[in-house]
Amino acid sequence: MRTKCFQDLMRVLDREKPVxxxxxxxxxxxxxxxxxxxxxxxxxxxxxxxxxxxGEVQGFSVADIxxxxxxxxxxxxxxxxxxxxxxxxxxxxxxxxxxxxxxDLPLTGIIDHHQPPEKIPECPFxxxxxxxxxxxxxxxxxxxxxxxxxxxxVATALLTGLxxxxxxxxxxxxxxxxxxxxxxxxxxxWEGAVYILRNxxxxxxxxxxxxxxxxYYRHDSVCFVxxxxxxxxxxxxxxxxxxELPGLISDYFLxxxxxxxxxxxxxxxxxxxxxxxxxxxxLPADLIVKRALEGIGEGGGHPHMSGGTISGDSxxxxxxxxxxxLTVIEKFLHENKE
Ligand SMILES: [Mn+2]
Numbered sequence: 001m002r003t004k005c006f007q008d009l010m011r012v013l014d015r016e017k018p019v020x021x022x023x024x025x026x027x028x029x030x031x032x033x034x035x036x037x038x039x040x041x042x043x044x045x046x047x048x049x050x051x052x053x054x055g056e057v058q059g060f061s062v063a064d065i066x067x068x069x070x071x072x073x074x075x076x077x078x079x080x081x082x083x084x085x086x087x088x089x090x091x092x093x094x095x096x097x098x099x100x101x102x103x104d105l106p107l108t109g110i111i112d113h114h115q116p117p118e119k120i121p122e123c124p125f126x127x128x129x130x131x132x133x134x135x136x137x138x139x140x141x142x143x144x145x146x147x148x149x150x151x152x153x154v155a156t157a158l159l160t161g162l163x164x165x166x167x168x169x170x171x172x173x174x175x176x177x178x179x180x181x182x183x184x185x186x187x188x189x190w191e192g193a194v195y196i197l198r199n200x201x202x203x204x205x206x207x208x209x210x211x212x213x214x215x216y217y218r219h220d221s222v223c224f225v226x227x228x229x230x231x232x233x234x235x236x237x238x239x240x241x242x243x244e245l246p247g248l249i250s251d252y253f254l255x256x257x258x259x260x261x262x263x264x265x266x267x268x269x270x271x272x273x274x275x276x277x278x279x280x281x282x283l284p285a286d287l288i289v290k291r292a293l294e295g296i297g298e299g300g301g302h303p304h305m306s307g308g309t310i311s312g313d314s315x316x317x318x319x320x321x322x323x324x325x326l327t328v329i330e331k332f333l334h335e336n337k338e
């Protein structure tokens with residue numbers, strides 16, 4: 001895929017019309033870092049920009065970043081989007097259920113680092129680089145390209161996005177990520193960024209963590225954690241699970257030396273959300289979730305980290321879900337046998 005550049009983006013944008021940068025719903029650190037830095041860069045070049053998200057901002061860590069770094073992020077529901085808006089999606093796959101459709105207007109740009117769907121939507125500017133460890137890395141490249149010095153807040157936001165998505169530079173790291181890391185580290189408040197990343201759990205998560213430790217299922221090196229109300233107790237109602245917790249739980253279980261693949265799921269308001277992690281190169285989490293949810297839901301992401309959703313009557317329940325994954329995993333292991 002040809003790498004696009006910031007010049008190409010500026011060429012397709014009209015300075016007379018508003019630019020709306022949209023992060024995926026319930027934005028995470030990388031969505032916020034990349035959206036905020038793109039907003040600053042476009043404003044430097046004379047564009048009128050807003051930065052918005054669907055869903056809500058959840059989690060103390062993301063909320064802290066928005067406040068501390070003075071990020072002008074607005075809920076999409078508060079924006080009045082006119083017919084001349086130019087919408088750019090960051091850190092998100094167009095058409096996925098985690099991207100609220102703001103208007104009937106077609107997208108003007110997509111900037112992302114997730115594995116793209118087979119059919120990439122028609123769009124004037126598409127810069128999708130699955131080889132980048134974070135979307136923040138891509139935007140940092142735009143700063144290099146235009147020789148723009150990021151402000152301290154922008155550098156900190158980019159660094160936080162990069163470090164979060166790469167689990168502190170331990171997964172999915174490519175040469176561009178390393179260049180971004182070394183370029184940003186002392187430009188931003190690295191101690192602030194590291195503090196946020198190190199303090200991702202809260203005392204309030206303990207009942208859910210306890211539930212996870214008491215109720216996980218393990219099949220060889222594969223582990224399932226199901227935070228669904230039907231399997232739960234009053235100690236761990238899934239309704240109270242913060243959206244980033246399943247990912248953190250998957251990360252945590254992956255640290256067990258016996259476990260190389262983790263699927264954490266939670267069911268909330270008739271939607272089952274899955275968070276997957278893999279450290280087995282034979283088991284790419286993005287392809288496996290896609291295959292396991294075929295016909296019942298959608299999923300995608302990266303080989304080391306992916307997610308998925310299943311809605312309503314299609315939710316198969318714990319045993320059914322495990323069965324689907326184990327069948328697919330078995331096939332992958334068989335195909336990739338040395
Ligand atoms: Mn990302």
